[in-house]
Amino acid sequence: MYICLEGIDGSGKSTQIKLLEQWLYNCGHEVLRVFEPTDSKVGRLIREMLRNPHATDENFQRTLGLLFAADRTILMDKIIDAEVEGKVVISDRCFYSSIAYQNGAEWLSQINKFARKPDLVLLLDLEPETALMRCEGKDSFEDRSFLEKIRKKYLKLAKEEEFFVVNANNGINKVHEDIKRIVARRLGMCV
Numbered sequence: 001m002y003i004c005l006e007g008i009d010g011s012g013k014s015t016q017i018k019l020l021e022q023w024l025y026n027c028g029h030e031v032l033r034v035f036e037p038t039d040s041k042v043g044r045l046i047r048e049m050l051r052n053p054h055a056t057d058e059n060f061q062r063t064l065g066l067l068f069a070a071d072r073t074i075l076m077d078k079i080i081d082a083e084v085e086g087k088v089v090i091s092d093r094c095f096y097s098s099i100a101y102q103n104g105a106e107w108l109s110q111i112n113k114f115a116r117k118p119d120l121v122l123l124l125d126l127e128p129e130t131a132l133m134r135c136e137g138k139d140s141f142e143d144r145s146f147l148e149k150i151r152k153k154y155l156k157l158a159k160e161e162e163f164f165v166v167n168a169n170n171g172i173n174k175v176h177e178d179i180k181r182i183v184a185r186r187l188g189m190c191v
C-alpha cells in the first residue's frame with residue numbers, strides 16, 4: 001500500500017505524516033516513510049535550487065520538473081521493495097506535486113511514466129493565507145498568488161484522480177482523525 005500526502009507548502013504534510021506513521025506503527029504495521037525531494041544527490045540539488053529567489057520562474061520550474069522526475073525514479077525502487085515486504089509506504093509528496101507545481105504539460109506526464117501511482121492520495125487543502133502564516137520564518141519561495149494557482153490545480157487533480165480532500169484549516173488533531181478514518185477504511189482497520 002502506497003499512500004501519499006499532497007498539499008501546498010505549510011498545509012501540514014510533514015506534521016500529519018509523522019502522526020500517521022506513529023499510529024500505523026502502533027496498530028502493528030510496518031511503515032516506510034519517504035519524501036520528495038529525497039535525500040539522494042539529485043534531491044539535494046533540488047533543495048538547493050528551491051532556495052533560489054527565481055524558483056517560481058517558468059524556465060526554472062521546467063528544470064525542476066526534469067530533476068524531480070529523475071529523483072523520483074530513484075525513489076521508486078525503494079517504494080516497490082518496501083511494498084513487496086508488506087510495508088505501508090507513506091510519502092510526503094509524489095509525482096502529483098510535479099503536475100501541480102511544474103504545470104501539467106504532456107511532457108511531464110511522459111517523463112514521470114516510471115513513477116507508480118499511489119493507491120491512496122490525501123490532499124491537505126487550506127487557504128494559502130493560512131499556509132503562509134504557518135510558514136512564517138521558514139525560507140519559502142512562494143507568494144500568495146503562486147500558492148493560489150497551485151491550490152486550484154490540486155483541487156482539479158483531486159476530482160480527476162479521486163484524491164481524498166482533507167480540510168487542513170482544522171487543528172492538528174482533527175486533521176489527524178480525518179486522515180486516520182480514510183486510511184483505516186482503505187486498510188480494512190477499525191479506528
Ligand SMILES: Nc1ncnc2c1ncn2[C@@H]1O[C@H](COP(=O)(O)OP(=O)(O)OP(=O)(O)O)[C@@H](O)[C@H]1O
Nearest residue numbers: 008009010011012013014015016134170171172175
Ligand atoms: N492543523 C494545523 N494547525 C495549525 N498549525 C499547523 C497545523 N498543521 C501544521 N501546522 C504547523 O504549520 C507549520 C507547517 O506545517 P508542516 O511543516 O507540517 O507543513 P508541510 O505541508 O510539511 O510544509 P512544506 O511543504 O513546506 O514541507 C508547522 O509549524 C506546523 O507545526
Ligand SMILES: [Mg+2]
Nearest residue numbers: 013014015092
Ligand atoms: Mg514538509
